[in-house]
Amino acid sequence: MGSAIDRQLGSFGMKAKLLLLLNTAMTAQLLVSGCASKTSEPARAAVSKSDSPASPSTPAAPGTQQLIETAATKPSLPFDGEGWQPLFDGKTLTGWRPTLFAGRGEVEIENGLLIFNMGDPFTGVNYTNDVPNQNYEIALDAMRVNGSDFFCGLTVPVGTNNCSLIVGGWGGSLVGISSFDGMDASENETTRTMNFEQGRWYRIRMRVVPGKIQAWIDQDRVADVDTTDRKISVRPGDIEMSKPFGLACWQTTAALRNIKIRHVETPAPKEKR
DSSP states (O other), X not given: OHHHHHHHHHHXXXXXXXXXXXXXXXXXXXXXXXXXXXXXXXXXXXXHHHTSOOOTTSOOOOOHHHHHHHHHHSOOOOOSSSOOEESOOSSOOTTEEEOOOTTOOXXXXXXXXXXXXXXXXXXXXXXOSOOOSSSEEEXXXXXXXXXXXXXXXXXXXXXXXXEEEEEEETTTTEEXXXXXXXXXXXXXXXXXXXXXXXXXXXXXXXXXXXXXXXEEETTEEEEEEEOTTOOBXXXXXXXXXXXXXXXXXXXXXXXXXXXXXXXXXXXXXXXXX
16 A cells, blocks of 8 residues: 555656656746847847938037027128118117016027027017107018017007017918907908028018008018008007017017117108019
8 A cells, every 4th residue: 555655656756847847948948038039129229229310411400509699690781771770789778678578588688689588478678768659660680599489579659559560470470460450460461471491680670651551571561551540559468568669579589680760751662563
């Protein structure tokens, strides 16, 4: 009886040893394959990264500071006509103060430029001295340094009212005057679209005389409005803080220079074609 039991136990022991050896071999195989799969994953990631390197022929876009420094070296176009008087000396904010927009960015002077750092949403300045409300023309150079919305919102007096020339608004390309008869720059007869390049100077100009408001960007006339019996106003909202004469930008870093004004008596004649 005892010997039979011993033989059975011996048989069971052999089977247990075989099962143990088999399990050990399978575990080792799994560990080897697992390690192989883990070590191969970083190799695939490294290959995928090297598949799309930055092209050496396409340099990174210049930073804000570099654009400002470059912009300061670009010459300004001459001003057409005579009698222009400077409103910005290129060194101080004499005659100006930052507009107290909520979330405004910092206003700086750098290399002769007036810099509006990007605000949330507005940054701008108000002119603190007297300006005429009729029979004048204002001109300046403006540039979008960073951002994708209007880089020049020029608010001016028109008699006892005010309006704003918006350059590059509503997502970056809209131009127009706010507002005529309650219709803002995006919905009246001055509405148009233009492409504006980052880092390029644009000459902005407005002329206000009795019965007429005109505006130009470079040599392109963008507005020529008969204001007889028209209701003139700025768009309701924070831009009203730019009255009576101010400059602003929206969620954009802008550079401005050569802000000038002169007296005029009549509308500009239509350009010859």
